[in-house]
Amino acid sequence: MPFGSILLLIVSVAVLFGLLHRVLDRMGLTDWGAILFIALIVAGGYVNIVLISEPELRVNAGGALVPLFLAVYLFRRADTRTERARLLVATLLTGAAVFILGRVLPEDPGDMWVSPLWLFSLSGGLIAYVLGRSRRSAFAAGTMGIIVADVLQYAEIVALGLPGRIWLGGGGAFDTAIIAGVVAVGVAELVGEIRERLHCTRLASGEVRQGD
Numbered sequence: 001m002p003f004g005s006i007l008l009l010i011v012s013v014a015v016l017f018g019l020l021h022r023v024l025d026r027m028g029l030t031d032w033g034a035i036l037f038i039a040l041i042v043a044g045g046y047v048n049i050v051l052i053s054e055p056e057l058r059v060n061a062g063g064a065l066v067p068l069f070l071a072v073y074l075f076r077r078a079d080t081r082t083e084r085a086r087l088l089v090a091t092l093l094t095g096a097a098v099f100i101l102g103r104v105l106p107e108d109p110g111d112m113w114v115s116p117l118w119l120f121s122l123s124g125g126l127i128a129y130v131l132g133r134s135r136r137s138a139f140a141a142g143t144m145g146i147i148v149a150d151v152l153q154y155a156e157i158v159a160l161g162l163p164g165r166i167w168l169g170g171g172g173a174f175d176t177a178i179i180a181g182v183v184a185v186g187v188a189e190l191v192g193e194i195r196e197r198l199h200c201t202r203l204a205s206g207e208v209r210q211g212d
Contacts, residue, residue, distance in 0.1 A: 063169025090131035095148025125183025142184030
């Protein structure tokens with residue numbers, strides 16, 4: 001079973017036991033809404049659609065279309081225009097960063113001390129959090145940034161007339177996008193908790209006023 005699917009299974013169990021209720025609430029998702037999206041991602045992983053035949057551009061429903069729908073949903077749930085703008089910028093810059101990372105890494109993964117999948121995922125997730133800030137923006141930018149990177153790669157193939165094919169959300173991209181999204185939300189939750197605890201500590205010690 002692909003690691004992305006295993007990670008989704010773990011997240012599903014955590015959701016069912018109520019361990020992620022607060023995180024999902026802050027993202028604008030219910031527990032059962034999250035389970036529905038996870039089920040659609042897993043089921044859609046078996047559906048592939050060829051959009052363009054030459055050079056071939058194929059899209060995986062579970063790895064690209066469902067995350068795209070979820071990202072649009074989270075975008076519409078954003079509270080302010082600033083958050084929406086941040087989500088879009090974070091998605092584009094995350095995709096650009098992952099695309100560039102793919103160009104500077106060695107062609108042979110055997111020469112690396114860690115799998116490129118993890119480098120893409122962790123880098124995408126961290127960049128998505130730094131730029132997206134909120135949990136929903138971080139998740140959307142983390143997952144969609146990987147897809148944007150694949151779109152940029154396809155544009156490069158077309159522009160240079162190179163042979164090859166791109167599989168949006170399929171193969172390793174499925175795992176990478178899922179891991180990046182989970183990492184982005186995990187970092188956002190961790191940093192958010194630390195900031196809230198520090199703020200409460202400062203309130204208790206009288207360093208800041210209640211209205212600050």
